[in-house]
Amino acid sequence: MAVPTARPTDSAASAALSVRGVSKAYGDLLANDGIDLEVRPGEILALLGENGAGKSTLVKILSGLVRPDAGEVLVDGRPLPPGDPLAARAAGIGVVHQHFMLVPDMTATENVALAQGRAAGRRFDAAATRARLMELSERHGMPVRPDVPVEQLPVGERQRIEILKCLLGDARVLLLDEPSAVLSPVEWDRLAVVLKELAAAGLAIVLITHKLGEIAAVADRCTVMRSGRVVATVQVGETRPEELARLMVGRDVVLRSERPRIDPGPVILEVSGLTLASYRGDRDLGPIDLVVRGGEVLGVAGVEGNGQSELADLLAGVRTPTAGTVRVTSRTAGPGRVGVIAEDRHTDGLALSLSVIDNLMMRVIGQEEFSRHGVLRPGRIRRRCAELVERFDVRTPGLDTPVERLSGGNQQKIVLARELSGEPDLLIAAQPTRGLDVGAIEFVHGRINAHKTGGGATVLISAELDEVLALSDRIAVMSAGRIVAVLDAAEATRDRIGELMAAGVEQGEDVVA
Amino acid sequence: MSRQALRGAAVSVLAVVVALAASLVVIALTGVPLDKAAAAMWDGVFGSPAQFGATLTKFVPLVLAAVGWVIAIRAGRLNVGLEGQILAGGTASAAVGLYLTGLPTVIHLPLAVLAGAVGGAALGAVAAWLWARRGVNDFIATLLLTFIVTQLVSWLANGPMEEPTGTLGQSAPVADTARWPILIPRTTLRADILLVIVLVLAVAYMLRRTVVGYRLRLTGANPAAAQATGTRTQLIGVGALCASAAIAGVAGSSLVVASPAGNLAPGFSANYGFDGIVVALLARNSPLGCIPAALLLAALRQGGGLLEARLGISNGLVTATQAVVILLVTGTAWYAERRRPRRRTAGSSEVPAPVAEGARS
Numbered sequence: 115m116a117v118p119t120a121r122p123t124d125s126a127a128s129a130a131l132s133v134r135g136v137s138k139a140y141g142d143l144l145a146n147d148g149i150d151l152e153v154r155p156g157e158i159l160a161l162l163g164e165n166g167a168g169k170s171t172l173v174k175i176l177s178g179l180v181r182p183d184a185g186e187v188l189v190d191g192r193p194l195p196p197g198d199p200l201a202a203r204a205a206g207i208g209v210v211h212q213h214f215m216l217v218p219d220m221t222a223t224e225n226v227a228l229a230q231g232r233a234a235g236r237r238f239d240a241a242a243t244r245a246r247l248m249e250l251s252e253r254h255g256m257p258v259r260p261d262v263p264v265e266q267l268p269v270g271e272r273q274r275i276e277i278l279k280c281l282l283g284d285a286r287v288l289l290l291d292e293p294s295a296v297l298s299p300v301e302w303d304r305l306a307v308v309l310k311e312l313a314a315a316g317l318a319i320v321l322i323t324h325k326l327g328e329i330a331a332v333a334d335r336c337t338v339m340r341s342g343r344v345v346a347t348v349q350v351g352e353t354r355p356e357e358l359a360r361l362m363v364g365r366d367v368v369l370r371s372e373r374p375r376i377d378p379g380p381v382i383l384e385v386s387g388l389t390l391a392s393y394r395g396d397r398d399l400g401p402i403d404l405v406v407r408g409g410e411v412l413g414v415a416g417v418e419g420n421g422q423s424e425l426a427d428l429l430a431g432v433r434t435p436t437a438g439t440v441r442v443t444s445r446t447a448g449p450g451r452v453g454v455i456a457e458d459r460h461t462d463g464l465a466l467s468l469s470v471i472d473n474l475m476m477r478v479i480g481q482e483e484f485s486r487h488g489v490l491r492p493g494r495i496r497r498r499c500a501e502l503v504e505r506f507d508v509r510t511p512g513l514d515t516p517v518e519r520l521s522g523g524n525q526q527k528i529v530l531a532r533e534l535s536g537e538p539d540l541l542i543a544a545q546p547t548r549g550l551d552v553g554a555i556e557f558v559h560g561r562i563n564a565h566k567t568g569g570g571a572t573v574l575i576s577a578e579l580d581e582v583l584a585l586s587d588r589i590a591v592m593s594a595g596r597i598v599a600v601l602d603a604a605e606a607t608r609d610r611i612g613e614l615m616a617a618g619v620e621q622g623e624d625v626v627a
Numbered sequence: 628m629s630r631q632a633l634r635g636a637a638v639s640v641l642a643v644v645v646a647l648a649a650s651l652v653v654i655a656l657t658g659v660p661l662d663k664a665a666a667a668m669w670d671g672v673f674g675s676p677a678q679f680g681a682t683l684t685k686f687v688p689l690v691l692a693a694v695g696w697v698i699a700i701r702a703g704r705l706n707v708g709l710e711g712q713i714l715a716g717g718t719a720s721a722a723v724g725l726y727l728t729g730l731p732t733v734i735h736l737p738l739a740v741l742a743g744a745v746g747g748a749a750l751g752a753v754a755a756w757l758w759a760r761r762g763v764n765d766f767i768a769t770l771l772l773t774f775i776v777t778q779l780v781s782w783l784a785n786g787p788m789e790e791p792t793g794t795l796g797q798s799a800p801v802a803d804t805a806r807w808p809i810l811i812p813r814t815t816l817r818a819d820i821l822l823v824i825v826l827v828l829a830v831a832y833m834l835r836r837t838v839v840g841y842r843l844r845l846t847g848a849n850p851a852a853a854q855a856t857g858t859r860t861q862l863i864g865v866g867a868l869c870a871s872a873a874i875a876g877v878a879g880s881s882l883v884v885a886s887p888a889g890n891l892a893p894g895f896s897a898n899y900g901f902d903g904i905v906v907a908l909l910a911r912n913s914p915l916g917c918i919p920a921a922l923l924l925a926a927l928r929q930g931g932g933l934l935e936a937r938l939g940i941s942n943g944l945v946t947a948t949q950a951v952v953i954l955l956v957t958g959t960a961w962y963a964e965r966r967r968p969r970r971r972t973a974g975s976s977e978v979p980a981p982v983a984e985g986a987r988s
Binding site: 430432454456461462463464465466467468472475476477479480485488489490492516532 | 631836837838839841842844845848849851852853854855856857858
């Protein structure tokens with residue numbers, strides 16, 4: 115296959131960072147397969163790829179945490195010794211990891227000084243470090259408070275500290291791994307401005323992402339990775355988002371799915387005065403009031419860490435609220451049934467070392483159909499699981515395969531099969547597509563829509579604003595542990611939700627959904 | 628048996644072979660001819676019905692302790708206090724055998740065995756309570772209780788429960804009605820081995836084929852997911868610790884009412900509680916796997932005895948061999964449990980074959 119390649123206009127010699135033929139295998143898996151890319155000073159290169167495309171491995175190789183099997187990394191034309199993080203930093207590679215590398219109870223100044231402290235025994239000059247930090251902070255328009263422990267700072271500010279830490283280390287190449295994951299749209303816009311300015315000042319920037327919108331906003335060129343290889347490098351200005359998506363996934367993709375509309379049925383979920391004291395530091399969650407009807411999807415949008423995870427736990431009954439009630443009314447007789455797609459399927463949704471069968475049976479094992487007098491009925495269990503595997507299109511070598519051997523998408527299908535096969539009245543879907551590839555995302559969205567048209571109520575909690583917009587009939591915006599607004603799908607736009615996410619902190623009013 | 632289980636078994640067997648080879652090297656270095664050492668080892672284990680009976684007698688407490696460990700570890704609990712629970716169970720069993728008299732064997736013996744189970748479970752329950760209600764680490768709780776019980780049993784054997792003359796530092800033999808009958812004449816092997824086999828099979832069945840066993844495995848594999856889908860994980864944890872301790876208690880009972888002397892002596896647990904963990908390790912926490920693994924370690928113990936008696940090779944060699952087995956098995960766990968990084972994606976064209984493949988483990 116011919117790989118379209120947009121080259122930087124200058125010769126390779128002027129590249130700030132160039133990667134040549136880098137390969138890395140983990141067991142049978144080729145995580146990186148002959149990667150070539152380069153970034154010039156003053157340029158922002160987007161590195162686009164799905165989960166599992168090999169972006170993280172490449173970042174680890176560039177930052178010296180992983181030694182490649184083959185190939186080399188050059189900074190300013192000089193090869194970097196492989197697998198040496200200190201050398202990578204000294205050469206001018208600065209990395210802002212998705213999960214920040216900051217000591218929580220140290221101040222910005224101390225964290226920055228910690229990153230500088232290569233000469234053991236040398237005295238730590240707090241005043242000088244602080245002065246340099248503030249100077250850079252001002253010059254690049256990245257306000258930070260230097261004397262507050264970083265655990266008390268908002269995520270956006272912590273991210274700025276990470277960037278400043280790199281700049282103070284004289285970084286010439288800045289790698290940012292999914293920087294928007296923890297930001298509200300407004301904060302991301304601010305960061306985009308900063309990144310452009312830093313590039314204008316001569317820095318080479320690599321932006322790792324899987325979001326197409328961000329690339330259009332800041333990047334000059336985009337290198338697309340798929341299955342460990344570079345499949346294309348294109349000029350962002352000349353490429354349509356659909357084309358980028360096709361390159362990333364390897365086939366045509368429907369970027370927006372059709373949302374079915376049905377008339378809302380009876381009230382299924384009724385939440386009143388739900389409160390959880392000090393869910394994060396001294397911040398309380400709630401009080402939250404919600405009503406969700408059958409055939410309705412209520413989306414919950416918000417920047418991560420604003421109480422959505424805790425709300426999901428309270429609704430699922432995993433945590434006990436400090437005050438308030440959650441009432442689930444059944445569409446039929448009996449108690450209301452709740453299905454839960456846990457936010458982190460590995461820690462809360464699946465028993466990875468157990469078989470497909472064991473994972474499918476968690477909720478129903480005690481039912482007469484599958485056990486009698488405490489003894490399992492293996493024949494019926496197998497038939498049932500085979501049927502579920504078929505119906506939910508789980509690709510597995512067998513029913514006895516441990517689920518840790520399956521791909522993320524198939525693992526999530528097992529969760530869906532388990533939670534939806536009981537025909538729940540209420541579905542709580544927390545980050546249902548996190549870490550999934552596009553095909554699996556389409557499947558999950560289809561299932562949520564099917565649950566909805568079947569008359570079930572859904573609470574969808576997602577950090578992906580596009581997902582919330584695509585599936586929800588109403589959208590609740592959370593900020594600082596509260597619901598600050600509830601919008602109808604018709605009036606909800608990215609910008610409007612973005613404003614509410616950011617503004618909610620100051621408003622802090624209670625809203626009844 | 629799945630491929631993973633086969634690979635695990637292969638690793639265990641290989642570890643044993645390597646460890647035995649290593650001990651042969653050590654023996655060779657001491658200057659003892661290898662053929663004589665091997666012969667002594669062989670004679671020690673299989674040389675006569677008496678020797679083989681003694682091997683099987685050692686097998687009983689080993690396999691019980693191992694299966695006890697397996698029950699707890701499958702629920703995610705670490706019961707390293709099997710040794711203490713053996714002591715507690717054996718003491719309770721001895722008390723029933725000594726002080727309840729005038730009963731027929733069909734009542735007295737089952738009572739003595741039951742007392743062993745209850746005694747072990749009682750000690751396990753203390754640890755379980757500390758874990759569930761007081762947040763004490765189960766490893767710490769079970770281990771420290773062992774130290775207390777060890778002293779307690781020593782005091783009982785030298786004090787309140789000592790034989791009438793008060794000079795031997797151990798109790799009088801329990802009533803004949805509380806003792807297991809000898810299974811093979813002129814050996815130490817008694818009929819308790821039959822009960823033990825039944826118990827091991829019952830535990831294997833429980834884990835594979837019952838709702839309780841399912842919930843126990845689920846709790847061990849991921850307590851958060853288990854809890855979220857309706858399993859009462861704390862109850863399972865407490866139950867597993869108690870059941871584990873009860874089985875250790877039965878082992879303790881056998882060490883008293885199925886022993887040649889049939890009495891309570893300090894230190895009668897003879898490290899079986901800890902060696903049981905080694906057996907479980909070698910068996911990779913499979914209850915049925917504990918049978919061959921316990922046989923092997925029992926043979927090592929028994930054969931090592933004759934090695935020392937006949938050729939003067941220290942019994943410490945057996946301990947060292949066990950240690951090598953432990954190191955090799957734990958050191959190669961990554962191989963048996965290796966995860967396949969290769970993944971199938973949803974778009975792959977491979978068609979799954981959801982067909983029945985015999986019994987599910």
